[in-house]
Amino acid sequence: MSDFHGIIFAYGSVKQLGELVNSRTAASLPFCGRYRLIDFALSSMMNAGILDVGVIMQRDYQSLLDHIGSGKDWDMGRRIGGLRLLPPFGLPEYHKGDYTGTIEALNAVSTYVREAHAKYIVLLQGNTAANIDLKAVIRQHLDTGAEITAICTEQTPDYRHHRYVADADGFARSMIFNQTGDGDGVASLEGYIISKELLIGMMDACAASNHYHFHRDAIADYLAAGGKVGVYVHRGYAKRIMSLETYFKSSMDALKPECRAELFPAERPVRTKSREDVSTYYGEKAFVRNSLVADGCIIEGEVTNSIVFSDVRIAKGAKLNNCIVMRGSEIGENVILSAVIADKYSTVAPYQTLVGSQKLPIVIPKNSNI
């Protein structure tokens, strides 16, 4: 039995993602041509040999269930242990809305956490585009003797976030809550390694006092009481997808070779649900520049600075620039699209023009005909 047990938070629907999360959670958002955001967390666990993993979900999780299945694509379809999908059960009576915080989400599946056969729990957020080397985090956690290790980034998030300010010894001195923009210390990616005993103590204490903020309540109290919180800085690309604008921007970041190298290093491959696809065919008049294209597409038109998911059809004369076209979509002849996100299986009839902006891309909802 491994000393480490993984838990991925995939319940957040993140309203700022608008129509993209009409029928999915942020963690199951299609990303980078063939992945879902949660693939990064699942693959990080897999690449560190953590194959006992629970995924906490709350609603709109059909697409997540479909994507993860038995977990076999991440070697987590095991006879013993392996992947466990954790939809809500045993919610407190007063609870009607979304999980208010990490602690509440954990308490909603508290039996599962209590029964985990592991000394340490590894927590990751399902909506993070980052290839985190959990082996390195584990090594640091064990070497420093920290009770909690917080996974952080030096990159400045474009949403409200918490920050850790560390002393020279690598342990956190203080925390800054709800920061917008740059600040002291490093930004929390809200991923942690924590001993199971300590985590359960925090869950119980918070439940007893009706507290549910992992950072402001549990960790801050622990730190104030002299607890040892280590800070691990993840050096590669890291973005939590919290808004349509970040989603669009992060998607486009993947066109840069240095970002791709950080998101998809050869030594830590990102696995995803495997599909029966064909290679992509580029037609006689195809013109494709600076774009990521998944398999199974037939491209006859022009595609520049765009992300094209699998099984997409782009007809002759169509011109796409700065677009994200998701699986199974069909773009008709002579269509012109700029800064448009076409969700799965959407169809754009010939001779139409849609122009969005980088700040506010136009979203064509899933399954729609335009």
Next chain:
Amino acid sequence: MKKSCIAMLLAGGQGSRLYALTQNVAKPNMPFGGKYRIIDFPLSNCANSGIDTVGVLTQYRPLQLNSYIAGGQPWDLDSNDGGVFILPPYQSAGEKGSWFSGTANAIYQNIGFIEMYDPDDVLILSGDHIYKMDYSKMLREHHERDAACTIAVLQVSLEDASRFGMMNLRQDGYVEQFEEKPKHPKSDLASMGIYIFNWKKLRKYLVEDENDPASSKDFGKNIIPKMLEAGEKLWPYRFDGYWRDVGTITSLWDANMDMLSTTLINLYDPEWPIRSRPVVRPPQYVGENAEIVHSIVTEGCVIEGHVENSVLSNSAQVGKDASVLYSVLMPGAVVEDGAVVEYAIIGENTVIKSGAHVGSAPDGSEEWGVATCGPDIEISAGAVVGAGAMIYKSEEV
């Protein structure tokens, strides 16, 4: 567990005419058509036709093929009662054991495997054909015609007939005679090397053939003629779809080029998917100055140069100002900046260093041919590999 029909897939051939490409791997494991390995075609056909038990007979360099097929999960052949089984030659108590000495002998040596499933019929397949075929239709005809053996046949031109085993038919449509590579063909129906046999009958002929010291233990040369001689009913099942044998460099190259035309073989048809073991690489990246025309490209590729009329398997790379024309790049092949690859097949993980030139366009001469570079080699910077060359060691250039 009783099965009505199981498949036996002959995947032991060496593919000696593809030498540079098959020195370390069995031909059925050869990357093909961007996304596939050759064996994906018969395995997918089995899965799509509802045949859930497949024995794969291996002999030559089977290691990579074994790990590729593994539990058969990509083809949904990982069922509880049935599945895909790798069958190497083996030794029985008190016997010395021997290699498979012919296609019929390979099946003879696995009579024990077949009898575990007690099938009514056995489908014999070859691991080096590219085609989409519904074996259940062939099986239906086999039963309707009450045949001891049904042979899939393809109409070919009379010029091509001398390369195939040809079927001459009786008035009532059953097979009268089988002629191996006839000089003066009497019919235009070529055997595709795909057979359905009534198992009880096949078993009898296999045992008889095994005891015939003069026999070369081959289905086409021995078993079929013996059945005809004995007056068995052999029915030709006419197939009119796309079918290619990829036994030579030219035919392998041709068939890859055919994948560029959906009118020849439509791989995008969701009704008949050809499945392969997924490799899961990031999507292909097409660079700022890339140009890709009339080509198929696969996940993990990074294209910065010019690609035209070509087939690129996963993770191939084409550098800046490099050209890949009328060529096949197998998985992980790298064409560095400024290199030119034309009318060529480049093996897995082979690197064409910058400024090298591999292959050339047809010049109408007899000697012209497709250039081939085997897997895991390096063609040094500025080197020239001529048309028709077959390179399998880095030192050769």
